[in-house]
Amino acid sequence: MALKETLKQKIEEHRPRTTRLVKEFGKVIIDQVTIDQCIGGARDIRCLVTDISYLDPQEGIRFRGKTIPETFEALPKAAGSDYPTVESFWYFLLTGEVPTQAQVDEVVAEWKVRQEVPQYVFDAIRALPRDSHPMVMLSVGILALQKDSKFAGFYNSGKFNKMTAWEYVYEDAYDLVARIPVIAAFIYNLKYKGDKQLPIDPSADCGANFARMIGQCKEYEDVARMYFILHSDHESGNVSAHTTHLVHSALSDPYYAYSAGLNGLAGPLHGLANQEVLDWTIKFQEKYCKDVEPTKELVTKALWDTLNAGQVVPGYGHAVLRKTDPRYTSQREFCLKTPGLKDDPLFKLVAMIFETAPGVLMEHGKAKNPWPNVDAQSGVIQWYYGLREWDFYTVLFGVGRALGCMANITWDRGLGYAIERPKSVTTPMLEKWAEEGGRKF
Numbered sequence: 001m002a003l004k005e006t007l008k009q010k011i012e013e014h015r016p017r018t019t020r021l022v023k024e025f026g027k028v029i030i031d032q033v034t035i036d037q038c039i040g041g042a043r044d045i046r047c048l049v050t051d052i053s054y055l056d057p058q059e060g061i062r063f064r065g066k067t068i069p070e071t072f073e074a075l076p077k078a079a080g081s082d083y084p085t086v087e088s089f090w091y092f093l094l095t096g097e098v099p100t101q102a103q104v105d106e107v108v109a110e111w112k113v114r115q116e117v118p119q120y121v122f123d124a125i126r127a128l129p130r131d132s133h134p135m136v137m138l139s140v141g142i143l144a145l146q147k148d149s150k151f152a153g154f155y156n157s158g159k160f161n162k163m164t165a166w167e168y169v170y171e172d173a174y175d176l177v178a179r180i181p182v183i184a185a186f187i188y189n190l191k192y193k194g195d196k197q198l199p200i201d202p203s204a205d206c207g208a209n210f211a212r213m214i215g216q217c218k219e220y221e222d223v224a225r226m227y228f229i230l231h232s233d234h235e236s237g238n239v240s241a242h243t244t245h246l247v248h249s250a251l252s253d254p255y256y257a258y259s260a261g262l263n264g265l266a267g268p269l270h271g272l273a274n275q276e277v278l279d280w281t282i283k284f285q286e287k288y289c290k291d292v293e294p295t296k297e298l299v300t301k302a303l304w305d306t307l308n309a310g311q312v313v314p315g316y317g318h319a320v321l322r323k324t325d326p327r328y329t330s331q332r333e334f335c336l337k338t339p340g341l342k343d344d345p346l347f348k349l350v351a352m353i354f355e356t357a358p359g360v361l362m363e364h365g366k367a368k369n370p371w372p373n374v375d376a377q378s379g380v381i382q383w384y385y386g387l388r389e390w391d392f393y394t395v396l397f398g399v400g401r402a403l404g405c406m407a408n409i410t411w412d413r414g415l416g417y418a419i420e421r422p423k424s425v426t427t428p429m430l431e432k433w434a435e436e437g438g439r440k441f
């Protein structure tokens with residue numbers, strides 16, 4: 001069956017489960033809220049639903065029930081590669097089913113039709129100051145696509161209907177995931193390659209095409225596939241996924257929603273941390289290792305300098321994870337199995353930071369999780385392949401994250417999730433409930 005028919009069947013099968021939960025079990029208590037959660041970023045409150053991925057604090061992410069190695073193992077691979085195509089992963093995220101090669105071929109063919117980006121998007125990006133951050137350019141590019149939103153068109157048609165609304169989200173979502181790598185490549189060439197644009201390669205899958213559009217080598221095709229898949233989704237509560245979900249819950253179309261999600265991804269505590277990691281590591285090399293090899297003592301000193309200056313160690317810590325991020329491990333394994341990369345001085349330094357930072361953070365005693373997250377390991381791979389403009393790294397993250405966010409809001413509409421609107425309270429209310437030992441219901 002083709003992707004849309006499979007998805008339609010899955011959504012229709014799923015709807016009665018959601019209806020039953022609300023109707024028959026709507027008042028069953030699954031969590032409680034404390035004052036520190038209220039003030040502290042709603043940490044750990046179970047109040048969002050998604051089946052696209054789940055993050056276990058100890059184990060890390062599972063996409064549709066599969067760990068990262070299981071996902072890479074299960075999906076059909078790109079021709080001549082050990083990695084799956086992004087297109088097969090898109091099918092998998094949307095439907096929860098591992099596609100057959102024939103189904104992947106269909107998605108790859110449809111992707112090619114959808115990936116054509118209208119000229120006005122490039123014009124809008126070109127109109128920005130050239131020294132704008134590339135995340136601004138990406139967010140503007142996605143927002144510019146809004147004018148032709150099929151979902152907005154359907155809403156404005158006067159024929160809007162809740163049962164079929166997801167089909168129009170799906171159309172926009174699919175267009176968006178196919179176009180965002182092309183927009184990202186355009187931004188890269190505009191900002192760093194003197195606007196020398198390279199054409200779409202109509203014979204290539206998404207990962208290979210992106211590599212070719214930014215003038216990269218053959219090996220980078222797998223880097224792109226791996227990177228986009230690893231960064232795709234991290235359940236629903238993270239800033240970029242949650243923002244996208246929140247904005248779409250007002251029936252803002254996928255372009256409005258993902259442009260907003262990207263703006264959240266651009267924060268240094270979230271996606272921008274990958275650029276911060278490279279910045280930190282290169283500055284460390286420049287300051288301490290001009291004439292000497294890095295040592296654990298030097299790394300320890302640099303980490304303490306950062307902490308004593310009141311800054312966070314980028315790439316370490318997590319709001320949910322309490323172990324090394326398996327996305328970190330997956331990329332580290334890629335480095336270790338890649339000749340050249342495993343002996344690269346920057347990779348060796350990143351590995352030494354991995355040996356050192358958890359101990360320093362534990363001694364510092366603040367971070368609940370002293371272990372590395374995905375951002376601590378992603379930049380060194382890009383650096384090795386010559387993509388050294390590290391302010392571009394969050395754009396790469398944004399290309400990957402689009403897959404998860406777009407799969408999620410397609411299902412949000414399929415299941416008719418409500419407009420999101422949590423309740424706020426005042427400080428005097430909290431003080432009163434504190435005195436009384438809790439809010440009296």
Ligand SMILES: CC(=O)SCCNC(=O)CCNC(=O)[C@H](O)C(C)(C)COP(=O)(O)OP(=O)(O)OC[C@H]1O[C@@H](n2cnc3c(N)ncnc32)[C@H](O)[C@@H]1OP(=O)(O)O
Pocket residue numbers: 268269270271273307311312313314315316317318319320366367368369373374375
């Ligand atoms: C793709 C991603 O978004 S992954 C995360 C990327 N971000 C980073 O790598 C930035 C560095 N890390 C951090 O700032 C944090 O660990 C976050 C934002 C990821 C998680 O934040 P929280 O859930 O609030 O972390 P946690 O509960 O452990 O914070 C407790 C304290 O430890 C501090 N802390 C947490 N991580 C670090 C760190 N890497 N370095 C120094 N201090 C840290 C917090 O700033 C906080 O300090 P405070 O009490 O003075 O405010």
Ligand SMILES: O=C([O-])CC(=O)C(=O)O
Pocket residue numbers: 233234237238239240319320373374
């Ligand atoms: O889960 C989070 O809060 C942050 C994160 O790692 C991601 O979004 O990939």
